[in-house]
Each structure stands twice: as structure tokens, then as C-alpha cells.
Amino acid sequence: MESAAIIDPPMITPVSLPQQQVASGSEPADVAPERPPAFAVERLSIFYGEKKAIEDVTLTIPSKMITAIIGPSGCGKSTLLRSLNRMHELAPNTRIEGKVLFAGDDIYAPEVDPVVIRRRIGMVFQKSNPFPTMSIAENVLVGLKLNGVRDRAFLRERLEQSLRMAALWDEVKNDLHKPGISLSGGQQQRLCIARAIAVEPEVLLMDEPASALDPIATAKIEELIHELSANYTVVIVTHNMQQAGRCSDYTAFLYLGRLIEFASTTKIFTNPSERQTEDYITGRFG
Amino acid sequence: MAPPSGLGDKVFKWFTLAMALAVVALVFLVGWQLARGSSLAIRRFGFHFLATSTWDPVAEQFGALPFIYGTAISSLIALIISVPLSIATAVYLTELAPLWIRQPIVSLIEMLAAIPSVILGLWGIFVMIPWLRDHPFPFLKKIFGWTPFFSGPIYGVSMLAGGIIIAVMILPIITSVSREILRSVPNLQREAAYALGATRWEVTRIAVLSYAKKGLFGAVILGLGRALGETMAVTMVIGNTPQIRASLFAPGYTLASVIANEFTEATTDVYLQALFEIGLVLFGITILANLLAQLLLKTMGSTIKSGAVQ
Numbered sequence: 001m002e003s004a005a006i007i008d009p010p011m012i013t014p015v016s017l018p019q020q021q022v023a024s025g026s027e028p029a030d031v032a033p034e035r036p037p038a039f040a041v042e043r044l045s046i047f048y049g050e051k052k053a054i055e056d057v058t059l060t061i062p063s064k065m066i067t068a069i070i071g072p073s074g075c076g077k078s079t080l081l082r083s084l085n086r087m088h089e090l091a092p093n094t095r096i097e098g099k100v101l102f103a104g105d106d107i108y109a110p111e112v113d114p115v116v117i118r119r120r121i122g123m124v125f126q127k128s129n130p131f132p133t134m135s136i137a138e139n140v141l142v143g144l145k146l147n148g149v150r151d152r153a154f155l156r157e158r159l160e161q162s163l164r165m166a167a168l169w170d171e172v173k174n175d176l177h178k179p180g181i182s183l184s185g186g187q188q189q190r191l192c193i194a195r196a197i198a199v200e201p202e203v204l205l206m207d208e209p210a211s212a213l214d215p216i217a218t219a220k221i222e223e224l225i226h227e228l229s230a231n232y233t234v235v236i237v238t239h240n241m242q243q244a245g246r247c248s249d250y251t252a253f254l255y256l257g258r259l260i261e262f263a264s265t266t267k268i269f270t271n272p273s274e275r276q277t278e279d280y281i282t283g284r285f286g
Numbered sequence: 287m288a289p290p291s292g293l294g295d296k297v298f299k300w301f302t303l304a305m306a307l308a309v310v311a312l313v314f315l316v317g318w319q320l321a322r323g324s325s326l327a328i329r330r331f332g333f334h335f336l337a338t339s340t341w342d343p344v345a346e347q348f349g350a351l352p353f354i355y356g357t358a359i360s361s362l363i364a365l366i367i368s369v370p371l372s373i374a375t376a377v378y379l380t381e382l383a384p385l386w387i388r389q390p391i392v393s394l395i396e397m398l399a400a401i402p403s404v405i406l407g408l409w410g411i412f413v414m415i416p417w418l419r420d421h422p423f424p425f426l427k428k429i430f431g432w433t434p435f436f437s438g439p440i441y442g443v444s445m446l447a448g449g450i451i452i453a454v455m456i457l458p459i460i461t462s463v464s465r466e467i468l469r470s471v472p473n474l475q476r477e478a479a480y481a482l483g484a485t486r487w488e489v490t491r492i493a494v495l496s497y498a499k500k501g502l503f504g505a506v507i508l509g510l511g512r513a514l515g516e517t518m519a520v521t522m523v524i525g526n527t528p529q530i531r532a533s534l535f536a537p538g539y540t541l542a543s544v545i546a547n548e549f550t551e552a553t554t555d556v557y558l559q560a561l562f563e564i565g566l567v568l569f570g571i572t573i574l575a576n577l578l579a580q581l582l583l584k585t586m587g588s589t590i591k592s593g594a595v596q
Contacts, residue, residue, distance in 0.1 A: 085481070090477065132497060142479075146483065199482060199483070
């Protein structure tokens, strides 16, 4: 029954050169790898009304890797994350300066529809938010249905594939018609991840995805994030430094809206260039 | 030594309990009074009171069916008109309208609720009825005249006019309750939909309306409760003719209107008792509608929660 064909990683050209194993201690290069970056953020400033939340941030987010954004509360890490798929615009009176290039295109160009951007760049939130009136299956497939997909066989296949990728299939395969909110907190969060990947985005943005979960559920989510990075670019905001250290390849440290340091996670955690980074990492403030 | 401050809490508990019981008692008292006041009519006419259409005080023949029909149909018309309008307004106010425009519109809607019923009735007689008679009604007759609902002579005063005026009166309550309901939908739900690349309409549909549908249903029932009992303005425009006609252009009569119109004329015991029984029927219908709504809400709730236990 466990047919491997269905779980084939979706989409996108396979990576030809075997990338150096990042997670296993060997240090990745400090500069982004050869592959074209997923995002190039250029001199980005973000304003909420008069308040400047992000100031003059420039960084390159590598594709198919996990990039963590860390920093103390209120440093703008969520805003920076949300600016990558224009979710921050849901707040009133936002304004940006600078550019965000995604796969080479400026996502803030006037002709770009944020709806299209968000279909390519999915998001998972701090608190799990399945749609309470929908079943588990409906929750996973809602994005595809929004896109007009009606082919039942295709939907069924994608349902299983997404739930497998979110490491939830075995737990729910007999309860697909049950409400999404009948699951436990950790399962709900994985359901939300399944919902986000069902539409086959190119990037997953995660806003403190495990901060509301217990340690066991957190470990599952972290493991899942690691597996997802084989196929997706993952950008994760976390206030949990151990989490950033455990599961990311690159780390950006943000303080008061400014990017203090961006480097490979190993370097940030063992040999940061900036004094402020070191102070934060070692717990002297934050 | 006094026991540690138990007395204050006890007084507080019994006082609030008494107040709560008083409300319940009031409902039963009203029902009981209505039943007692109409006991003679109930005994004399029995079930015929609900099932016959003759309303003839001189011959002492009383049948409430046209009034029941009138109340039901005028309320139904009111709901058909006001529910889409109210919910659309509430959606606009919570999801789409620019912030600066929201409060003024909300205030205006609340002002509509503050207009005394009799003034709305006057406006109905002198402005709405002539306009309906000259423009929308002939238009409706031209297009839908082949159905029984929009045929026959147009007088102006009519079941349809009654329904429209009730719609105006229940619009504010449904709108403001719906707005509160929609405002209580967590932003996280909207964000979930936006993050999937949903458009504004799709966000409203999958994240907001479906989340809020139970509450919105409650808002509609609240409006229905008002509609069933609405008296003054309806009395002024519905035509006050106890008859059952398929045509919405024909005059009708409602339970509330007949009580208001005829209480002063009720000279005989049976007449007065018949009016009391009308009151009892209206009381019963309103309570029934509420109970039914709660039952419906329960089944809606259980479809959401079914299988919540693993």
C-alpha cells in the first residue's frame, strides 16, 4: 500500500550537483551557494504609518536551504518575513522602500498582484489556523480548489502526497473527513503545513511555527522542516535560538529593524563577526 | 468572631439568582396571563381558531388563519430583503471599507434603528406606498405577472409593502449583530486564506463567512424575532384586510396589527378573548421560532464538532 510513487518530491528541476551536506557539521560557505538565490532583498525599509519597522536591510536568501531570522521581540523579524510574500500589507498604511527580488523579479513592481505572489510563496503561522468548518481533507485541498483544480483523482493524490510530506498521513489517513480542528495542536500545525505545500509553492515562510507547541511536537516540526528543505526554500522566524541552531543553514540576526549579521548558522553560533550578535547569542540581552 | 465574610457573597448570590428567576418567571407569567385571558375563546372555538379565516366580530366568528398567514409572509418577505442587504453591509464594513468610512456608516445604521416605528409608518404611507404603487409594483407585475404572486390589482397598501417596511426596521439589528460577529473572526483565519493566494472575495468566503455562519444565523433569527412582533409601521402600510391571497400586491393583516387596531373596539367578552388568543398565538410563534433556531444551531454545531473525540 505504501507506494513510493505518490510521495515523489513534486516540481522543480532536480539539483544536479550534490550540495555539501550542510546539517552535518561541515561548514557551508559564508557566501550564498552557486545556485541562484531565492530572494534578494535590496536596501529594504518597511514603514507602518510613521513607524519604521525595517531599516535598510540587504540580504540574499539561498534557495532550497533553511534560513532562520532571529532577534529579540519587536526587532522586525516577522515583518521582514511577511514582506517576502507581501503579507505585511494586510496591516493598514504600510509602505516600503527598496526591493525584494524573488527568482529575479521585483515582487513589489506595480504590475505584480500579491495574490499571485502568495500562491508561489506559502506561509505557516505561529498559531495553527485550520479552517474550523472544513474537514482535514478539505483543509489540505482548499488552496488547490481556489486555483480551480477539480480533477478528483488528482486532488486525492495530492491530498495524500501533501499529508505525507507534512508527516501527518499515517496519523490521519482514516479520519480525512473529520474536522481539522479535531486534531491535536501539533497535528493541526502539520495540517497547516500540508495545506501550504498542497499548492506546490516554491518557498515556505514560517513565522515561529513551533512556539505554541510542546517539545515533542516541536521536535516533529523541526524534523519536518529539515525534510522540506530538500524541495523547498524555507525561511523561518524563531525566537528560540536553539531552534535556529538546530535546524537552519543560514541565520540572519536582526536588531531594532536592522540586519546586524547574516552568515551560515555555524558561523553565527560559533564565531559571529559582530559584538551584538555574540551578546544576543550568549544571552546577554534579548 | 464573625465567620469570614460569607454573608456578602451569600446575599450577592441569592440576589442575582432572584433577578435571574424573575426574568424567567416573567415569561411564564405573560404566557399564563395570555392563556387565561383567552380561555373562553379557546374553549369555544378550539382548533378552529387557528384553522379558519372568518373574522367577524358581529357574528362572533373568529378565525386567526389570515393573521398567522400575514405575519408569516410579511416576516418572510422582510427576511428575504433584509438578510442579503444586512450581511453584505456587514461584510463591506468589516472586510472592505476604508477605515475612515466605517464609523460614519455604522452610526447612520444605528440612527435608522432609532427612528420611532410610527414615523417610519408615516413615511411608508406618504412616500413609500405612492412610489411603490407607481414604479416598482407595475414593473414587477410586467415581469412576474404570470405568477400568482405578482398578479391582481395594485392598491399600494399590500403584503409586499408591509414586508418592505419590516425589512427596513430589522435591517439595523441584523447588520450590527452581523458586523460584531464578523469582527470576532480571528485575523489568523483571514491570514490563512490570504497566504494561500486567496483574493479578497475568496478570503471572505472561505475564512470569514464560513467561520461566522453560525453567528450570522443567530443574527438573522434575532431579526426574525423582531419581524414577527413588529406592529406600528406594518399596521400603517399592510392594508389591514383579513384575507389570504397569493398575490403580494393584495392587502393583508398581521397578528400584531389586529391586536393594535381592534383592542379599543373589543366590546364583547368573546371578542376581547379572541384578541387575547391572537396574542397567545403570536407569543407562541415567537417562542417556537426561537426554539427552532436554537435546535438548528445545535445541529449546525454538531456537524462542525462531529468526531471531535478521537
